[in-house]
Amino acid sequence: xxxxxxxxxxxxxxxxxxxxxxxxxxxxxxxxxxxxxxxxxxxxxxxxxxxxxxxxxxxxxxxxxxxxxxxxxxxxxxxxxxxxxxxxxxxxxxxxxxxxxxxxxxxxxxxxxxxxxxxxxxxxxxxxxxxxxxxxxxxxxxxxxxxxxxxxxxxxxxxxxxxxxxxxxxxxxxxxxxxxxxxxxxxxxxxxxxxxxxxxxxxxxxxxxxxxxxxxxxxxxxxxxxxxxxxxxxxxxxxxxxxxxxxxxxxxxxxxxxxxxxxxxxxxxxxxxxxxxxx
Amino acid sequence: xxxxxxxxxxxxxxxxxxxxxxxxxxxxxxxxxxxxxxxxxxxxxxxxxxxxxxxxxxxxxxxxxxxxxxxxxxxxxxxxxxxxxxxxxxxxxxxxxxxxxxxxxxxxxxxxxxxxxxxxxxxxxxxxxxxxxxxxxxxxxxxxxxxxxxxxxxxxxxxxxxxxxxxxxxxxxxxxxxxxxxxxxxxxxxxxxxxxxxxxxxxxxxxxxxxxxxxxxxxxxxxxxxxxxxxxxxxxxxxxxxxxxxxxxxxxxxxxxxxxxxxxxxxxxxxxxxxxxxxxxxxxxxxxxxxxxxxxxxxxxxxxxxxxxxxxxxxxxxxxxx
Numbered sequence: 001x002x003x004x005x006x007x008x009x010x011x012x013x014x015x016x017x018x019x020x021x022x023x024x025x026x027x028x029x030x031x032x033x034x035x036x037x038x039x040x041x042x043x044x045x046x047x048x049x050x051x052x053x054x055x056x057x058x059x060x061x062x063x064x065x066x067x068x069x070x071x072x073x074x075x076x077x078x079x080x081x082x083x084x085x086x087x088x089x090x091x092x093x094x095x096x097x098x099x100x101x102x103x104x105x106x107x108x109x110x111x112x113x114x115x116x117x118x119x120x121x122x123x124x125x126x127x128x129x130x131x132x133x134x135x136x137x138x139x140x141x142x143x144x145x146x147x148x149x150x151x152x153x154x155x156x157x158x159x160x161x162x163x164x165x166x167x168x169x170x171x172x173x174x175x176x177x178x179x180x181x182x183x184x185x186x187x188x189x190x191x192x193x194x195x196x197x198x199x200x201x202x203x204x205x206x207x208x209x210x211x212x213x214x215x216x217x218x219x220x221x222x223x224x225x226x227x228x229x230x231x232x233x234x235x236x237x238x239x240x241x242x243x244x245x246x247x248x249x250x251x252x253x254x255x256x257x258x259x260x261x262x263x264x265x266x267x268x269x270x271x272x273x274x275x276x277x278x279x
Numbered sequence: 280x281x282x283x284x285x286x287x288x289x290x291x292x293x294x295x296x297x298x299x300x301x302x303x304x305x306x307x308x309x310x311x312x313x314x315x316x317x318x319x320x321x322x323x324x325x326x327x328x329x330x331x332x333x334x335x336x337x338x339x340x341x342x343x344x345x346x347x348x349x350x351x352x353x354x355x356x357x358x359x360x361x362x363x364x365x366x367x368x369x370x371x372x373x374x375x376x377x378x379x380x381x382x383x384x385x386x387x388x389x390x391x392x393x394x395x396x397x398x399x400x401x402x403x404x405x406x407x408x409x410x411x412x413x414x415x416x417x418x419x420x421x422x423x424x425x426x427x428x429x430x431x432x433x434x435x436x437x438x439x440x441x442x443x444x445x446x447x448x449x450x451x452x453x454x455x456x457x458x459x460x461x462x463x464x465x466x467x468x469x470x471x472x473x474x475x476x477x478x479x480x481x482x483x484x485x486x487x488x489x490x491x492x493x494x495x496x497x498x499x500x501x502x503x504x505x506x507x508x509x510x511x512x513x514x515x516x517x518x519x520x521x522x523x524x525x526x527x528x529x530x531x532x533x534x535x536x537x538x539x540x541x542x543x544x545x546x547x548x549x550x551x552x553x554x555x556x557x558x559x560x561x562x563x564x565x566x567x568x569x570x571x572x573x574x575x576x577x578x579x580x581x582x583x584x585x586x587x588x589x590x591x592x593x594x595x596x597x598x599x600x601x
Contacts, residue, residue, distance in 0.1 A: 117292075118296065118300070120293065120296075121293060121296040121565070124293055124297060124519075124523075124565050124568045124569065125297060125301075125523070125561055125564055125565055125568070126524060126526060126564055128528070128530055128531075129523075129527050129545070129560060129561055129564050130561075132546075132549045133301060133304045133305055133561055134304055135549055136305060136548070136549050136552050136553075136554060137304050137552075137554075139552070209424060216428075217426060217427070217428060220426075220428045220531070220534075221530070221531070221534060221546055221549075221550075222550065223549065233426075233428070236432065237428075239432075240432065243432060243436055243440060243447070244436075244440045247436055250432045250433075250436070251429075251433065251436070254426060254428075254429030254432065254433070255429075257426050257429065258424060258425050258429060261425075261426070262424045265420060
């Protein structure tokens with residue numbers, strides 16, 4: 001068996017094209033979210049009835065749906081809403097989770113014990129069920145779905161942040177900062193946060209892929225955007241009634257989601273790997 | 280024995296906490312299920328203030344929060360989560376009666392996930408052909424990245440509409456079980472494969488493997504007789520997570536394949552904001568998680584005699600790793 005160094009080298013080299021491809025795809029999706037007009041000139045909301053249910057062709061890359069709307073245009077225009085929901089979900093998880101973990105790790109004692117038990121429970125309930133509960137309480141819509149997905153992912157952030165705070169807290173430089181008279185808020189801002197930021201941000205990129213999946217799953221179930229608005233999960237759901245006759249309506253938007261998740265996971269694994277090699 | 284009792288007490292606390300959490304989320308967050316009920320059933324806007332007051336009293340939402348909580352907790356201890364706001368049926372009954380078809384799919388999916396996920400991990404770490412190892416070990420991350428609703432629809436397209444082999448929808452007969460189970464098994468099997476492969480690689484790097492090999496044991500014997508036995512134990516801590524995944528995944532698969540079951544009930548309940556039913560499902564999920572983890576924890580010392588002295592120690596550490 002070869003030692004780990006050579007194995008890593010043989011691992012990473014043939015996979016670099018994948019990394020490049022992932023970066024290109026994500027850049028394209030980001031561009032689509034900001035300026036969909038770059039990719040398509042077709043209207044995502046009103047279709048051309050004469051061109052309904054056309055198979056993919058150069059004129060309609062992803063084909064057309066039952067009212068003659070260009071599916072590619074809907075996927076491109078859906079990027080904005082889907083990505084915004086995903087970013088909001090990750091932000092909710094990151095900010096709320098990190099705040100909880102910071103508080104628990106920093107205060108310690110009974111507060112830590114109680115907060116971490118709550119986090120345990122958050123992890124005992126499967127993510128989808130937890131976010132469904134939040135959606136039940138808050139109501140439907142893309143924003144609520146995003147918040148729900150954020151809540152269902154915050155436990156991991158709380159855990160990680162707490163562990164980082166505990167690690168940094170007991171370090172020599174914090175001790176010396178304390179000894180030289182820096183107050184706790186100063187220690188937090190100057191020492192704890194910068195040191196914890198790296199791993200927490202890596203977790204954020206890892207969560208991004210999960211969030212894309214969960215947001216699209218909830219919108220597939222019909223709890224996200226209302227019909228005419230294009231959103232990835234809802235697009236797949238919209239093609240369900242045409243499975244037998246128009247495969248492109250479900251397959252191609254779903255493929256987009258899968259590709260985006262794969263690309264984010266690939267990128268975040270690269271980031272994660274770089275970090276652990278630097279350590 | 281005291282360890283068992285302590286572990287049991289912990290499990291009960293987690294269950295209570297899950298109830299409390301779901302109460303906080305469902306009953307305390309803004310959103311008015313009573314208005315939703317009047318909106319859906321009685322023509323909504325026309326409901327008179329008296330009607331609203333009557334329904335509110337019926338569901339006990341006018342009591343102070345702590346009183347509501349106490350009442351609901353007491354009822355939940357007796358297996359009563361209230362009446363479904365949508366149908367008026369007993370929520371617990373509604374969820375439990377939907378359980379058998381979900382368990383059938385989940386059970387089959389679990390078998391598929393263990394066989395294929397485990398098989399991929401074992402073969403991927405066993406084979407000497409590097410390309411095969413790469414191929415096999417890159418499958419789990421792929422499996423986790425695919426949206427399961429999309430996989431389900433693809434399977435329907437290929438196996439029902441193109442090839443005509445299996446039924447696309449419905450919940451009758453074994454044939455209807457196959458596609459949903461495969462869909463449900465994919466993410467679960469991917470997790471099992473990932474964890475087992477990692478665990479196997481850790482074990483194969485241990486000094487004892489070196490010794491066994493030096494004593495002249497064959498590759499197969501080292502892999503299956505020693506490394507796999509040790510690697511399988513940490514993978515057992517996944518059981519709770521896997522069960523939760525199967526239950527949660529059924530929300531998607533049962534919707535995609537139009538099957539009856541807990542997932543369908545859950546999706547329907549969420550779409551009409553039927554709080555009692557959603558709460559019953561969440562507590563049920565937590566119950567599965569807690570019970571299975573309890574069983575695994577108690578089985579651990581039996582499976583691994585080294586742990587008989589300090590039960591629970593390793594499992595807790597392992598869990599924080601996962």
